[in-house]
Amino acid sequence: MNWRLTDAYDEYGDFSEDDVRIRPPRKGSKPRTKQRPTHDDAVTGFVVTVDRGRYTCVLEHDEDVYVTAATARELGRGAVVVGDRVALVGDVSGEPGSLARIVRVAERETLLRRSADDTDQVERIIVANADQLCVVVAAINPEPRPRLIDRYLIAAYDAGIEPILVITKTDLHPADELRALVEPLGVPVFTSAINEEPSDELLDALAGHTTVMVGHSGVGKSTLVNALVPDADRATGHVNAVTGRGRHTSSSSLALPLPEGGWIIDTPGVRSFGLGHVDANAITDAFPAIANVVDECPRGCTHRASSPDCELDAAIAAGDLDALSTMRVHSIRRLLDSLAPEPVADAGDSPSP
Numbered sequence: 001m002n003w004r005l006t007d008a009y010d011e012y013g014d015f016s017e018d019d020v021r022i023r024p025p026r027k028g029s030k031p032r033t034k035q036r037p038t039h040d041d042a043v044t045g046f047v048v049t050v051d052r053g054r055y056t057c058v059l060e061h062d063e064d065v066y067v068t069a070a071t072a073r074e075l076g077r078g079a080v081v082v083g084d085r086v087a088l089v090g091d092v093s094g095e096p097g098s099l100a101r102i103v104r105v106a107e108r109e110t111l112l113r114r115s116a117d118d119t120d121q122v123e124r125i126i127v128a129n130a131d132q133l134c135v136v137v138a139a140i141n142p143e144p145r146p147r148l149i150d151r152y153l154i155a156a157y158d159a160g161i162e163p164i165l166v167i168t169k170t171d172l173h174p175a176d177e178l179r180a181l182v183e184p185l186g187v188p189v190f191t192s193a194i195n196e197e198p199s200d201e202l203l204d205a206l207a208g209h210t211t212v213m214v215g216h217s218g219v220g221k222s223t224l225v226n227a228l229v230p231d232a233d234r235a236t237g238h239v240n241a242v243t244g245r246g247r248h249t250s251s252s253s254l255a256l257p258l259p260e261g262g263w264i265i266d267t268p269g270v271r272s273f274g275l276g277h278v279d280a281n282a283i284t285d286a287f288p289a290i291a292n293v294v295d296e297c298p299r300g301c302t303h304r305a306s307s308p309d310c311e312l313d314a315a316i317a318a319g320d321l322d323a324l325s326t327m328r329v330h331s332i333r334r335l336l337d338s339l340a341p342e343p344v345a346d347a348g349d350s351p352s353p
């Protein structure tokens with residue numbers, strides 16, 4: 001079984017059935033959570049999962065203690081997500097049946113959000129405070145989806161989160177073509193195979209970071225997480241003990257502690273990102289070769305196939321873009337066309353919906 005980049009760019013849609021959208025915090029916006037009076041007795045915790053209004057938090061000063069908490073009424077629903085650092089009061093013993101209360105949420109460094117599809121304005125937050133997005137792609141089986149990878153990268157850059165790529169199943173197929181897809185963008189690439197220990201390079205890249213794992217179903221995300229977090233079962237066991245479930249069946253994200261420090265956040269059900277909120281410039285900015293060209297575009301150019309005088313057309317005609325960048329231009333234009341209707345021509349900063 002084989003695959004070719006040129007065909008792969010063409011054949012696969014960007015979306016799977018559970019498309020999501022990531023929306024970064026608006027620039028300059030304040031965190032949504034209201035600051036409340038300090039609780040002097042509060043301790044700090046890190047939210048590892050959310051299940052039916054119950055939050056499982058690891059205490060910052062004792063990472064073996066998993067506390068179940070509810071949110072204080074003033075915080076409201078949905079105010080706390082996985083990755084949040086929170087102030088806890090009440091029973092923080094972590095004993096079975098105990099319940100603490102989250103009274104504050106620390107200001108977030110980053111925010112990943114999603115919505116059901118491109119047209120759905122209702123967004124759900126995936127994760128707070130991640131500083132790395134790990135895109136997991138199989139070298140084969142399932143075949144890579146370059147346009148989906150592009151979407152992940154755009155979403156990461158737009159949210160201010162550094163992307164890395166892990167190519168799995170390299171025991172079945174070489175990683176070269178996939179590597180060539182993202183290395184020119186400066187994205188660090190790592191490989192992994194089921195019967196090998198995770199590479200030191202990958203462990204180093206993850207150590208001390210809060211990394212969100214994303215990838216299409218079947219690429220080997222769970223296999224990789226289990227290799228990276230040998231204690232995964234134990235950590236999951238803690239969570240299940242507090243949520244009272246037989247196993248972690250929630251569709252919520254789950255943060256697992258890395259032995260080297262830092263967190264891996266597994267995101268079941270997050271397979272692709274709709275990018276309806278991202279403007280044309282954020283999309284082209286993700287790819288340096290393309291960003292250089294569109295810098296010369298007329299003011300207000302949306303860089304779509306229908307845009308008159310878009311410099312991308314001139315660059316392709318003149319052979320200034322290599323084959324990969326040219327494929328990517330077509331991919332990006334398809335992406336732009338699938339978004340909202342073309343904005344009004346002179347809108348430098350189109351208002352947010």
Ligand SMILES: Nc1nc2c(ncn2[C@@H]2O[C@H](COP(=O)(O)OP(=O)(O)OP(=O)(O)O)[C@@H](O)[C@H]2O)c(=O)[nH]1
Binds near residue numbers: 193223224
């Ligand atoms: N040959 C080979 N098979 C692998 C590798 N990694 C994972 N697999 C297999 O690929 C299949 C899918 O792996 P999972 O880890 O369940 O994939 P996933 O991405 O978590 O899939 P979802 O749970 O559907 O999101 C399993 O049968 C794994 O054994 C690898 O490096 N090499």
Ligand SMILES: [Zn+2]
Binds near residue numbers: 294303304309
């Ligand atoms: Zn243009």
